[in-house]
Amino acid sequence: MTTARRAILRALENSEDHPDALMLHDRAKEFDPTIAQATVYRTMRLLEQEGLVEKHDFGNGRARYEEAEKEQHDHLINLSTGEIIEFHDTNLEALKIEIAKRLGFDLKDHRLELYGVPRE
Amino acid sequence: MTTARRAILRALENSEDHPDALMLHDRAKEFDPTIAQATVYRTMRLLEQEGLVEKHDFGNGRARYEEAEKEQHDHLINLSTGEIIEFHDTNLEALKIEIAKRLGFDLKDHRLELYGVPRE
DNA sequence: TCAAAATATGCGAATGAGTTGCATATGCAG
């Protein structure tokens, strides 16, 4: 556990949004001003492999991260604002598992993103 | 309509899988041996913007494409083999729309991929 | 507590998918 890693973890804890590596680098600099981007990338890869962090691709080139502790949820992206809304639906979870089973698979992972615009 | 574009369209028609730009480039070379990668990228971007092609990211860095005419479906990726299986589930479609609505949004697009291993 | 071994860091260079500038080639309208 190094200064750099502590800085990244703190930056992550303080983030309510879904930051990308650049944002995390900026935020981590507050706790360790000399931290390098490469370290952020390396640490995020590590955290992802350890299952402590989830990596998402919301479609604009940069990977975005969130802590993995929370209960299972998916994302809805507001196309008007870019805002990301988390949601959970039990029926949906069950249905995903059931569909995989029907096709002859055990579901190991999944990815669901809804893209929508606010209803006027 | 140029030689290069015809070559790419034929390569696409002949593809039952979900090829990436490199694969399409290789396959298109059969019809136009001098075609450049840049042309494949440019053409795929065009086709995607026109809505004739769908672009997917199944998670290994290269975008993958399929013709867009078919009816709506999602993908299950076999983690053991990389094989991609298409499926359609009406309940799932309805549920996605309903969830978006519940959150106050009109669903414009979505992305669902299931990752699984064959049940032994 | 301290030195050696192990691991992580910062830096800049490298990678790899996708894009772009530009001079040339091709397609199409008249």
Added chain:
DNA sequence: CTGCATATGCAACTCATTCGCATATTTTGA
């Protein structure tokens, strides 16, 4: 056929992410 608009090939460029390597920081264990 000619002229002009558009597309192509090539090589150079982006941009996110990764890597090599020399140095710095942590950890181990005597």
